[in-house]
Amino acid sequence: xxxxxxxxxxxxxxxxxxxxxxxxxxxxxxxxxxxxxxxxxxxxxxxxxxxxxxxxxxxxxxxxxxxxxxxxxxxxxxxxxxxxxxxxxxxxxxxxxxxxxxxxxxxxxxxxxxxxxxxxxxxxxxxxxxxxxxxxxxxxxxxxxxxxxxxxxxxxxxxxxxxxxxxxxxxxxxxxxxxxxxx
Amino acid sequence: xxxxxxxxxxxxxxxxxxxxxxxxxxxxxxxxxxxxxxxxxxxxxxxxxxxxxxxxxxxxxxxxxxxxxxxxxxxxxxxxxxxxxxxxxxxxxxxxxxxxxxxxxxxxxxxxxxxxxxxxxxxxxxxxxxxxxxxxxxxxxxxxxxxxxxxxxxxxxxxxxxxxxxxxxxxxxxxxxxxxxxxxxxxxxxxxxxxxxxxxxxxxxxxxxxxxxxxxxxxxxxxxxxxxxxxxxxxxxxxxxxxxxxxxxxxxxxxxxxxxxxxxxxxxxxxxxxxxxxxxxxxxxxxxxxxxxxxxxxxxxxxxxxxxxxxxxxxxxxxxxxxxxxxxxxxxxxxxxxxxxxxxxxxxxxxxxxxxxxxxxxxxxxxxxxxxxxxxxxxxxxxxxxxxxxxxxxxxxxxxxxxxxxxxxxxxxxxxxxxxxxxxxxxxxxxxxxxxxxxxxxxxxxxxxxxxxxxxxxxxxxxxxxxxxxxxxxxxxxxxxxxxxxxxxxxxxxxxxxxxxxxxxxxxxxxxxxxxxxxxxxxxxxxxxxxxxxxxxxx
Ligand code: SF4
Ligand code: SF4
Numbered sequence: 142x143x144x145x146x147x148x149x150x151x152x153x154x155x156x157x158x159x160x161x162x163x164x165x166x167x168x169x170x171x172x173x174x175x176x177x178x179x180x181x182x183x184x185x186x187x188x189x190x191x192x193x194x195x196x197x198x199x200x201x202x203x204x205x206x207x208x209x210x211x212x213x214x215x216x217x218x219x220x221x222x223x224x225x226x227x228x229x230x231x232x233x234x235x236x237x238x239x240x241x242x243x244x245x246x247x248x249x250x251x252x253x254x255x256x257x258x259x260x261x262x263x264x265x266x267x268x269x270x271x272x273x274x275x276x277x278x279x280x281x282x283x284x285x286x287x288x289x290x291x292x293x294x295x296x297x298x299x300x301x302x303x304x305x306x307x308x309x310x311x312x313x314x315x316x317x318x319x320x321x322x323x324x
Numbered sequence: 325x326x327x328x329x330x331x332x333x334x335x336x337x338x339x340x341x342x343x344x345x346x347x348x349x350x351x352x353x354x355x356x357x358x359x360x361x362x363x364x365x366x367x368x369x370x371x372x373x374x375x376x377x378x379x380x381x382x383x384x385x386x387x388x389x390x391x392x393x394x395x396x397x398x399x400x401x402x403x404x405x406x407x408x409x410x411x412x413x414x415x416x417x418x419x420x421x422x423x424x425x426x427x428x429x430x431x432x433x434x435x436x437x438x439x440x441x442x443x444x445x446x447x448x449x450x451x452x453x454x455x456x457x458x459x460x461x462x463x464x465x466x467x468x469x470x471x472x473x474x475x476x477x478x479x480x481x482x483x484x485x486x487x488x489x490x491x492x493x494x495x496x497x498x499x500x501x502x503x504x505x506x507x508x509x510x511x512x513x514x515x516x517x518x519x520x521x522x523x524x525x526x527x528x529x530x531x532x533x534x535x536x537x538x539x540x541x542x543x544x545x546x547x548x549x550x551x552x553x554x555x556x557x558x559x560x561x562x563x564x565x566x567x568x569x570x571x572x573x574x575x576x577x578x579x580x581x582x583x584x585x586x587x588x589x590x591x592x593x594x595x596x597x598x599x600x601x602x603x604x605x606x607x608x609x610x611x612x613x614x615x616x617x618x619x620x621x622x623x624x625x626x627x628x629x630x631x632x633x634x635x636x637x638x639x640x641x642x643x644x645x646x647x648x649x650x651x652x653x654x655x656x657x658x659x660x661x662x663x664x665x666x667x668x669x670x671x672x673x674x675x676x677x678x679x680x681x682x683x684x685x686x687x688x689x690x691x692x693x694x695x696x697x698x699x700x701x702x703x704x705x706x707x708x709x710x711x712x713x714x715x716x717x718x719x720x721x722x723x724x725x726x727x728x729x730x731x732x733x734x735x736x737x738x739x740x741x742x743x744x745x746x747x748x749x750x751x752x753x754x755x756x757x758x759x760x761x762x763x764x765x766x767x768x769x770x771x772x773x774x775x776x777x778x779x780x781x782x783x784x785x786x787x788x789x790x791x792x793x794x795x796x797x798x799x800x801x802x803x804x805x806x807x808x809x810x811x812x813x814x815x816x817x818x819x820x821x822x823x824x825x826x827x828x829x830x831x832x833x834x835x836x837x838x839x840x841x842x843x844x845x846x847x848x849x850x851x852x853x854x855x856x857x858x859x860x861x862x863x
Contacts, residue, residue: 184431223780223819225777287773287776291814298547
């Protein structure tokens with residue numbers, strides 16, 4: 142069996158380990174809730190993590206382009222980007238997959254048999270982590286942009302009255318889309 | 325490429341797990357982006373709030389007044405005496421935990437002190453320690469604790485991480501209302517001058533000028549004029565609103581935010597068009613120019629003072645009854661407090677729709693009707709000609725505002741309206757709507773921008789349910805009947821569900837409303853081309 146087959150066979154156990162490791166970044170009461178509450182609407186963070194991690198795992202296994210995993214990465218990173226963790230802590234989750242795999246496949250990975258495949262896989266995980274950082278930065282920038290956009294939206298008519306936002310082609314804070322605000 | 329060593333790697337040595345401690349022993353950490361800036365001294369002084377001073381939440385020393393402890397304990401004693409519910413809520417919680425995971429702030433932040441039961445314990449522990457015998461004797465064993473400046477910081481931090489949405493109380497077998505506990509917590513911190521700017525500013529402005537933005541009469545009328553111009557360019561009809569007109573049948577009061585903040589402005593345009601089409605004998609007031617009441621997020625007394633102008637203006641103008649625009653907390657105040665604060669409004673009549681003859685018995689006490697009730701009644705009686713096809717570019721879902729749904733049971737009226745003015749309406753999952761609706765995450769005066777991170781976390785459960793209908797049905801419009809929602813959900817959607825827009829129910833009404841003598845519509849209320857009109861628009 143190649144590494145891929147091995148990973149597929151142990152998928153559930155590896156995912157559980159990975160998920161548990163990610164949850165360790167939350168206080169005990171919280172991680173318990175995130176782990177046990179299954180309803181996706183009552184526990185959206187837990188749900189997004191479970192689904193997201195599984196999709197990332199499957200993608201890595203299939204060797205898809207990292208970019209195609211953006212939506213799954215986004216569903217996790219977008220949450221962690223606003224949870225008050227240091228960036229290093231928020232973004233550690235891709236790396237924790239390495240631990241999970243090595244922990245779960247410890248006997249099999251002894252020796253050199255899979256070292257080539259493992260190196261490739263771990264490089265892919267690193268690439269995934271770098272891509273996650275890009276998304277993280279976009280999320281953080283968005284938070285700051287929201288602050289500016291909101292204050293414009295909240296006083297839109299006042300600005301318009303003061304002739305500060307008319308007769309220009311630009312961003313309409315009312316719709317979030319670009320349109321001619323000229324009346 | 326470097327080979328990754330197969331040895332147990334370094335990562336496993338990083339301890340991510342926070343140490344397990346009792347909540348009382350976990351010191352509060354005041355984190356940036358989670359709180360709002362303190363109030364300005366002049367705003368507090370305008371309304372006679374005490375102990376106005378410069379202080380910073382991040383500083384060690386909050387410059388509490390010298391006798392702060394006495395102030396708090398006396399204040400607590402007074403509140404316990406005044407509100408029986410407060411005393412009961414302090415005593416009866418059995419700590420069953422049913423509420424623990426129902427708060428959007430806990431769900432989104434993962435901070436255990438955002439569990440409603442723990443949020444209440446922040447006050448309850450001090451109550452036990454100072455007002456119960458068992459607590460005085462047994463101290464910590466009985467869950468009691470001593471009042472320290474740290475406790476005050478903790479109160480302030482967490483009572484401004486509760487939007488008084490009351491979702492948790494829906495799940496509490498005893499009906500303990502955490503919103504009321506938070507109100508008490510805010511009253512107490514207020515006694516120490518610990519108010520936030522985003523609330524104190526609007527309160528002072530409202531007190532002085534009649535509305536949260538501090539707009540003077542000419543600014544209000546000229547803003548409405550801008551709407552009138554836009555309506556004319558969309559429909560060819562010039563609507564003619566009046567202001568401060570004595571003898572009008574109806575006084576119309578709405579949150580001032582809708583006069584200036586997008587996308588609420590489109591809802592305000594909807595009101596103007598609807599009233600014009602009906603030939604309603606109504607007037608706006610530039611004095612009672614605020615339906616909202618940020619005083620409600622400070623003290624009961626302040627809320628009462630700000631509310632007084634509504635009846636005063638209705639009396640001065642000699643109207644028969646009052647109609648109110650789409651808002652959430654405004655309605656909690658009007659529906660549940662106005663009558664006892666500033667009533668009885670016996671100089672008004674029980675509201676009766678001049679179009680349908682329907683008598684709004686539900687508003688017998690307050691004499692004020694929510695526009696969703698009013699419009700739903702019009703539609704039910706066939707008084708409006710509607711073309712829902714004009715909203716065909718929209719796939720709509722509806723967010724129940726906490727205050728209108730849990731506070732006044734208004735669940736069907738907005739849905740009835742939306743179903744009649746739109747062809748594509750999709751509900752979010754059951755546990756996230758109606759009485760169990762998730763808060764927008766930014767209510768009770770927490771819609772500042774400096775706490776955007778808190779708002780995004782708190783808004784996640786709602787946004788997550790929107791995401792579901794967006795993926796399943798292609799929903800692109802989140803409708804609601806609350807001015808604060810319109811402002812706050814816009815930011816939340818922008819972060820969590822880019823592409824989903826936000827609107828009031830009466831914006832949708834305005835799109836669908838076929839007005840007598842109107843020109844052929846090519847644009848919606850946002851002045852964007854209607855479906856099928858894009859080409860003409862570009863010519
Ligand atoms: S559900 Fe009610 S009784 Fe149970 S812990 Fe929460 S507040 Fe206390
Ligand atoms: S009232 Fe709302 S915000 Fe406050 S604790 Fe309850 S669920 Fe949370």
